[in-house]
Amino acid sequence: MSIHVEPVYADIEPLAWDSQFFGLSTARLNFVSEFSSAKGRITASQLDEYALVQAKIPAQQLHLADQLSALGFSLVEGEADLLLSVNSSSVSSLPAGSEECDKYQALITATPSDIPLLKAAATRVFAASRFRAPWYQPDDSGRFYATWVENAVLGTFDHECLLVNDEYGGLAGFVTMRNIGCHEARIGLLAALPGKYHQGIGKKLMSAAQQWCQNHRIQRLRIATQISNITALRLYTRSGAIIESTAYWLYRGRNDSI
Structure with missing residues (x-):
């Protein structure tokens, strides 16, 4: 036929x-x-x-x-593109100066001294992506995202890289943020460090991202992820994001x- x-x-x-x-x-x-x-x-x-x-x-x-x-x-x-409406009520309802409010608002911004550790983490965490064989070399994906997180820390692509620490004060995860205008922002990269999985780090990173949006008067937060990344999709939808579009x-x- x-x-x-x-x-x-x-x-x-x-x-x-x-x-x-x-x-x-x-x-x-x-x-x-x-x-x-x-x-x-x-x-x-x-x-x-x-x-x-x-x-x-x-x-x-x-x-x-x-x-x-x-x-x-x-x-x-x-690829799935998600949209999260940033709700300020969860923070504005906390008493000013309370321990909960201070903890929620204490954002940690990455500095150049954090770059080596962040690049090493990104190389491992993002080893699998659309930058894969047979079209790309085996280490291209990790190398690409390591460069991405470095540029986010320096503010040359995404505007800022936020960090989340574990209970002992050690680095546990990072999320990069970009203000795209019209009261919207986009998450570039979000990841818990290797060895820090299943500890609620993703939820903490989403809270930090929303707080960053509130501080910058951002009303809508956009996130894109691979359709195959079920863990990420669950994190974003449980945080209140809705799938706005999908693509191949x-x-x-x-x-x-x-």
């Missing part, structure tokens, strides 16, 4: 930073309407100009997955068959 697949209309955006960081000429598809004046029909020869081309499609638009598959793209990972990442390597 012959199956007809519609062509893909998109712009190809070269990703300079990714290309340099991974040592892999990389681009991303930005989809346009077939009827757009800026439309461009994507061909295999155009895609072959890059070692790797990424595409992110809304989960409900599976016809795009069929179209991309015909061009040699493969499914890599699913697909990749095409230069040597992928079509």
Whole structure:
């Protein structure tokens, strides 16, 4: 049986930073309407100009997955984007100066001296992601997220990195925050350190993130995570976040068959 697949209309955006960081000429598809004046029909020869081309499609638009598959793209990972309304009542109802209020409001901001430990933790915690084999090298994912957390501490990507300590004062987890405007913020990375799992660290990190939002007059907090990360999805939904959208990442390597 012959199956007809519609062509893909998109712009190809070269990703300079990714290309340099991974040592892999990389681009991303930005989809346009077939009827757009800026439309461009994507061909295999155009895609072959890059070692790797990424595409992110809304989960409900599976016809795009069929179209991309015909061009040699493969499914890599699913992604869920969640939205949490920041509620100030839990803090404003606490008596000023009370132990509970002081504990809740005592945010710890990472400093450059924390970077080596944070990078080492991120390398281990984020070893599995969409930056995976066979498209990337085995250590690329950990290296990418180690750079991310370093940049968050320095304020050059995310704006701040918050820390949570364990009961003995040792570092137990971190969360990076970015103000994206319009009274919204986004969590970049959130993780308990290796050996600190199942100790309620994730819940403490979410509380710290919400307190940071309140301090910056942020009303909505956005979080993205892999669909396969059930632990993270449970943490975010139990914190009150709702899934706003889902998507799929697909990749095409230069040597992928079509």
